[in-house]
Amino acid sequence: MALAERILTGDVRAAARLMRDIDDGFKSAVEELKILYPRTGNAFIIGITGPPGAGKSTLVDQLTAAYRRREMRVGIVAIDPTSPFTGGAILGDRIRMNRHADDDGVFIRSLATRGHLGGLSRSTGDVVNVMDAMGMDVIIIETVGVGQDEIDIVRMAHTTVVVMVPGLGDDIQAIKAGILEIGDVFVVNKADRADADRAVRELTVMLEMNPDKDQRWRPHVVKTEASRNRGIEELVQEIEAHRNYLHHSGAIRHFLEEKNARLFLELLKERLFAEVYGHIHVNGRFRKIVEGLVSREQDPYSAVEEILAEKFAAR
């Protein structure tokens, strides 16, 4: 039986296997994904992002528990910044998640930001599709939200939760990277800290000044203490409120169009490049081009034009 069929019957090992195949860039994985695709679109996808150290992993852990209490199956895609230095810290995060390790209703997959084939948001999309087809009711994508890559990833979520901590609130620079625009729900975590209320106030003011956001949904700020499981129910309620808004307002349609267009274009870019990559490596050509670029005997613009002319010529 094909992996895809086994996944549709709930085979968790088949799902894990397909995710590895996706990571390894196996062509067969694409065929499996084609079979799964019509069976996706049922899961509710939540993105969790915020600066490093905001306590996102603990929050994801508590959210998972909260959805499990509602008897919903939860998939988690954790995007791990890749750093040989901080392997310990990353491992620490993941170990914490282990309280769900024996729970059949929770499926966790970590993706590294580097070292896998293709674009990160495309592979995240593939993994989300597998979890969706597996019948996960809720899929949580956790990223360290600062770069454009990470922002692209959370834009895959129906509802994006931006997690902040007190003390970052007074440094307006900390939110430069545009994470305010992408948040549907805001969390001030570690709310036991002295300046938590000030952080909530400042965040609320900034959100009210936002001229661009859809006026029909005004994001609220929720205070949590994830490590003590405080504020989690309020957070779930805010997330569910946003989910209801999406469906009742019809905003879901525009969201899905935009998201599918983006993911499709990313896949197209990746496959286009794969198509040409082999071509430029014949007879050490790529090496020669690079040598020419370093010595400045060749300019990159002309070199690219030459390759395009060859691949697209004679049509």
Next chain:
Amino acid sequence: MALAERILTGDVRAAARLMRDIDDGFKSAVEELKILYPRTGNAFIIGITGPPGAGKSTLVDQLTAAYRRREMRVGIVAIDPTSPFTGGAILGDRIRMNRHADDDGVFIRSLATRGHLGGLSRSTGDVVNVMDAMGMDVIIIETVGVGQDEIDIVRMAHTTVVVMVPGLGDDIQAIKAGILEIGDVFVVNKADRADADRAVRELTVMLEMNPDKDQRWRPHVVKTEASRNRGIEELVQEIEAHRNYLHHSGAIRHFLEEKNARLFLELLKERLFAEVYGHIHVNGRFRKIVEGLVSREQDPYSAVEEILAEKFAAR
């Protein structure tokens, strides 16, 4: 006279104009860049990166002054995270730079992380090439260093300076995103703060544990107080030490090959995509694909394969 020729004679306005043309994706800009390319490769490129709020802009300002005292011409490429929210803060940074505004030996260009055509590191590379051809001796690229995009950008620099502040040092999560690996020189800025020495010690320990880095260059940590112009000469000396190392060790060769290969592939990807982009928009086809994806009647993998088959068929 073509823009490129005017730029080679030192015409600053022509350079600014070409940079705008690059941003706007004008085809003529590529022709100008082809002319300029053989005249590049002389500038020394310094990347400055670090978390938001570390004081990078002030440090760049002081570094610029230090190189101007050495009678070197300085180009600055500031990568600004795009956020309608924090326009004020970004403007604030740039205003500070204005003390160099009347200095012919300084050329500043801001690039937004969003809203320009093509990949950010490709356009940064183009702008750096223009400055290089203009005869800038030193080019400083400043980015908020957290995402993969920003890391790709600073990898264009001969010497990368990672700027930290006290208080971030004790949060190992803050450096998850891999900026330690890319640093050739480390700065603890705002060194007047109480815990500065601890931050220096912690950073030094972490750097010593780094197993991957080229063993012939051990990065040092420099303390600065950029706002009071303290530690800047020491920083310049460290940067110059790394520059000497690159040339004397021969490491420069590998660096240039790797950098040119990367930039070439990025340009190739971008142009490949541009080639196909028009094709998929004929007769509302793209719209139909997206509709099919949303309704799940069409899967993205097959849709991409169809387009590739059309573009690359009959060869």
